[in-house]
Amino acid sequence: MLEMAIGVVSLSGLTAFLALLLEWADSYFADYGECHISINGGEKVLTVQGGGKLLGTLMDNGIFVPSACGGRGSCGLCKVKVLEGGGPILPTETPYMEPQEIENKVRLSCQIKVRNDLVIEIPEELFLIKEYQTRVAAIRELTHNIKEITLKLVDPPEITFKPGQFIQLEVPEYAESPEPVYRAYSMCSAASRPTEVKLVITRVEKGIATTYIHDYLKEGDPVTINGPYGEFYLRDTDREILMIATGSGLAPLMSLLHQMADEGIQRKATLFFGVRAKKDLFYRDELEAFRQKLPDFDYVLVLSSPDPEDQWDGETGLVTDAVERRFNDLSEMEAYLCGNPFMIDAAVKLFTSKGIPEERIYYDKFG
Ligand SMILES: Cc1cc2nc3c(=O)[nH]c(=O)nc-3n(C[C@H](O)[C@H](O)[C@H](O)COP(=O)(O)OP(=O)(O)OC[C@H]3O[C@@H](n4cnc5c(N)ncnc54)[C@H](O)[C@@H]3O)c2cc1C
Numbered sequence: 001m002l003e004m005a006i007g008v009v010s011l012s013g014l015t016a017f018l019a020l021l022l023e024w025a026d027s028y029f030a031d032y033g034e035c036h037i038s039i040n041g042g043e044k045v046l047t048v049q050g051g052g053k054l055l056g057t058l059m060d061n062g063i064f065v066p067s068a069c070g071g072r073g074s075c076g077l078c079k080v081k082v083l084e085g086g087g088p089i090l091p092t093e094t095p096y097m098e099p100q101e102i103e104n105k106v107r108l109s110c111q112i113k114v115r116n117d118l119v120i121e122i123p124e125e126l127f128l129i130k131e132y133q134t135r136v137a138a139i140r141e142l143t144h145n146i147k148e149i150t151l152k153l154v155d156p157p158e159i160t161f162k163p164g165q166f167i168q169l170e171v172p173e174y175a176e177s178p179e180p181v182y183r184a185y186s187m188c189s190a191a192s193r194p195t196e197v198k199l200v201i202t203r204v205e206k207g208i209a210t211t212y213i214h215d216y217l218k219e220g221d222p223v224t225i226n227g228p229y230g231e232f233y234l235r236d237t238d239r240e241i242l243m244i245a246t247g248s249g250l251a252p253l254m255s256l257l258h259q260m261a262d263e264g265i266q267r268k269a270t271l272f273f274g275v276r277a278k279k280d281l282f283y284r285d286e287l288e289a290f291r292q293k294l295p296d297f298d299y300v301l302v303l304s305s306p307d308p309e310d311q312w313d314g315e316t317g318l319v320t321d322a323v324e325r326r327f328n329d330l331s332e333m334e335a336y337l338c339g340n341p342f343m344i345d346a347a348v349k350l351f352t353s354k355g356i357p358e359e360r361i362y363y364d365k366f367g
């Protein structure tokens with residue numbers, strides 16, 4: 001049995017080694033020459049040097065496809081249709097694809113190498129996404145592991161976005177990362193202040209981007225972002241709104257609340273904000289200010305495991321349990337969720353069981 005296990009481990013090690021070797025040899029010795037990428041029926045045709053990944057090649061040519069994992073094939077956001085020239089779908093892509101998408105030639109652009117001419121289709125709005133040079137105007141500690149970063153737009157000097165959307169931030173090469181990486185961050189600021197973008201960023205243990213942002217980034221530093229991206233924005237209806245955030249998932253919901261205040265939207269809305277203990281709470285004054293400003297807005301803070309010194313007499317447990325304790329019938333509501341994937345999966349399950357159809361539940365998973 002032991003011998004068999006050793007055999008399997010050695011074989012998979014050897015396979016991984018050979019794959020790496022092939023990739024290395026390919027990058028050094030293969031010369032794919034000039035390739036053409038025809039986009040949206042020839043609306044734009046790029047002439048590029050082959051050999052790079054499609055995601056990066058498009059980005060080098062000013063076309064920004066959404067990505068949250070920096071091209072590592074783990075977020076599933078970088079989908080484009082490859083009608084010709086992409087080769088067979090790879091095992092690294094299939095976990096992120098619905099059967100319908102595979103049939104429709106949808107691919108992960110970060111997994112496809114440009115080896116020959118390609119014919120692709122991208123959503124028309126991606127042509128509008130731009131790169132922005134910014135400067136860090138302020139860094140504020142919100143909790144022991146969350147920072148608020150204010151970026152002042154430099155070139156172009158303004159950004160237009162829908163509250164709730166996210167940008168990709170470029171982390172340059174630094175001590176912990178030999179190459180630049182891109183990560184997604186939701187804007188928490190008001191769209192009515194287009195000259196700046198505020199982000200709320202949680203430190204992830206050994207995370208490439210968050211280590212840079214928490215330990216290296218200083219006020220005055222230049223930062224390149226691109227965007228805006230995403231379908232997480234307030235729908236124009238009169239329905240009652242249910243919002244749930246965990247941790248930095250509060251960011252895009254703050255942007256929605258700014259929108260409601262700026263545009264005088266008076267819909268009934270309740271926000272449940274879940275964190276572990278009192279020391280993880282932030283934006284309490286800002287939430288209180290929204291409660292004063294918005295006539296039908298309320299918020300509920302939920303601690304999943306308060307510390308003994310917290311002396312907490314508010315809601316405890318899972319944030320979804322707190323929703324269940326307060327609301328019986330959700331069927332007429334519209335739900336906006338943001339934060340960790342476990343909370344979102346649990347919330348979607350709960351909400352659909354309480355009558356909200358899935359198409360009225362909007363979310364961004366931060367995992
Ligand atoms: C649409 C969207 C919007 C987002 N908005 C925000 C935001 O406003 N604020 C924010 O802080 N983050 C946000 N994220 C998450 C963010 O994009 C990064 O994934 C996160 O900051 C980690 O990046 P990193 O480079 O530091 O970690 P990585 O180097 O990518 O990861 C290091 C390790 O940590 C694990 N890991 C990655 N993310 C997490 C996590 N969140 N919790 C626990 N383990 C993790 C990875 O699996 C890996 O093992 C958003 C993600 C998406 C998809």
Ligand code: FES
Pocket residue numbers: 055066067068069070071072073074075076077078108109110111
């Ligand atoms: S960029 Fe994340 S899967 Fe392609």
